Amino acid sequence: MGTQINLSIVHPEAEKLLEQADHMLADYEARFSANDLKSDLMAVNQQAGLNPVHVDPDLYELIQIGKEYSLSSNLALNITIGPLIKLWKIGFTGAHVPEKTEIKERLKLLDPAAIEMDADKGTVYLTKKGMEIDLGALAKGYFADQLKTFFQKEGVHSGLVDLGGNVLTIGENQKHEDGYWRVGIQKPSLVRGSLAGAILVKDKSVVTSGIYERSLKTNGKEYHHIFDSKTGYPIENELASITIVSDNSIDGELWTTMAFALSPDAIIHHVDNIPGIEALVITKDNAIKMTRGLVPYFILL
Incomplete structure (x- = not known):
């Protein structure tokens, strides 16, 4: 899937369940790629x-x-x-x-x-010769939700599914007294692990999409991998990254893609009116904006 994957669960048979989850992901990749x-x-x-x-x-x-x-x-x-x-x-x-x-x-x-x-x-x-479906904008969210369902059916009450830019938490984090998981939000820079902040969540999905993930530099101009399917060129606006917090990971995948064509202010205004969905955006000049419901759960680093 072109990313590093980390799965972590608390369970008496954790090793066995993680091995099964690994097989599930390999199967998804082999069939959905x-x-x-x-x-x-x-x-x-x-x-x-x-x-x-x-x-x-x-x-x-x-x-x-x-x-x-x-x-x-x-x-x-x-x-x-x-x-x-x-x-x-x-x-x-x-x-x-x-x-x-x-x-x-x-x-x-x-x-x-x-x-x-x-x-x-x-x-x-x-129906048209030459057409191709690419599920990259929503597949990881679907996979994450399926893994969470599998783990919960097996009795997992605490865990983390991290599919690279797509984090889904199960229950509470037992390492923190408050039970919250801390999900880091990448600074829109090429230095991996440099964080702008962290979001506190329990039993939630955190999906981030940014122009820094894959890019092409040529003739003094930089092109990222998030395209406008009407123009055929990468989307051009003030947005560097968007993070969606939701119950289900596939919703986060859908909204990070659908909202990317909007301005940062338009994203916040729009998502503020959607029940169960929160958003955080970082602009190209490193300004951070977020929906009202997310403010108490964001730690600026």
């Missing part, structure tokens, strides 16, 4: 414009969620962004700024409405 030619997701992409492909129920569910939010968010989230990601290759070997004509051609393929799904048959069909 947009970068592995042998994955189930890539089977769907390879048959674009040709045939419907039968997929497992969990992959079907995630594609269905992604399609729904891609359409309802007016493409602020777009799971058919795969052709654009693979054109720029930011974060991968061969990263470059494509020609405008190339970008224009790829934009024609970024169409979630062209994903045909048959619930009775469990099939997914991309």
Whole structure:
């Protein structure tokens, strides 16, 4: 999944459960990856414009969620962004700024409405040849929620699922008297581990997305990996990172992506009116803004 993963639980059979969780993640990656030619997701992409492909129920569910939010968010989230990601290759070997004509051609393929799904048959069909689904904007959240459900069913009452930028806490932190987990918020700099602050949470998800995660520097300009699927270029605004605190990790994944196209003030104003969701944003000039409900739980470092 392109990141370091840390799982920590309190349980008499912790080692056994962590091994099972490790197998779950390996299975998810093998089936859901947009970068592995042998994955189930890539089977769907390879048959674009040709045939419907039968997929497992969990992959079907995630594609269905992604399609729904891609359409309802007016493409602020777009799971058919795969052709654009693979054109720029930011974060991968061969990263470059494509020609405008190339970008224009790829934009024609970024169409979630062209994903045909048959619930009775469990099939997914991309109607345009060259289309590709990329679930990178929501897969880790889905995986984290599945791991938490698995751990809780096995009797885990305290634990941490850290999928790199995506942290999901289970119950209380037994190392602190107040029971809160301290989740660090990265400063938008290239120095990993340099924190702007920490958020106190119990049984919550903390998802952060930032322009510092993957970037391309060329001809004096820097391009990050979060794209506008309407223009074909990285989103340009004052935002350096956005953190969403929610009950479920997939909600954090969805909102960090959907809100990234907004201004920092617009994000705070919008999220302030959504029950169960809190947000913290850091601007490119290092200003920190957060929703009202998050203020008592944020520690500035």
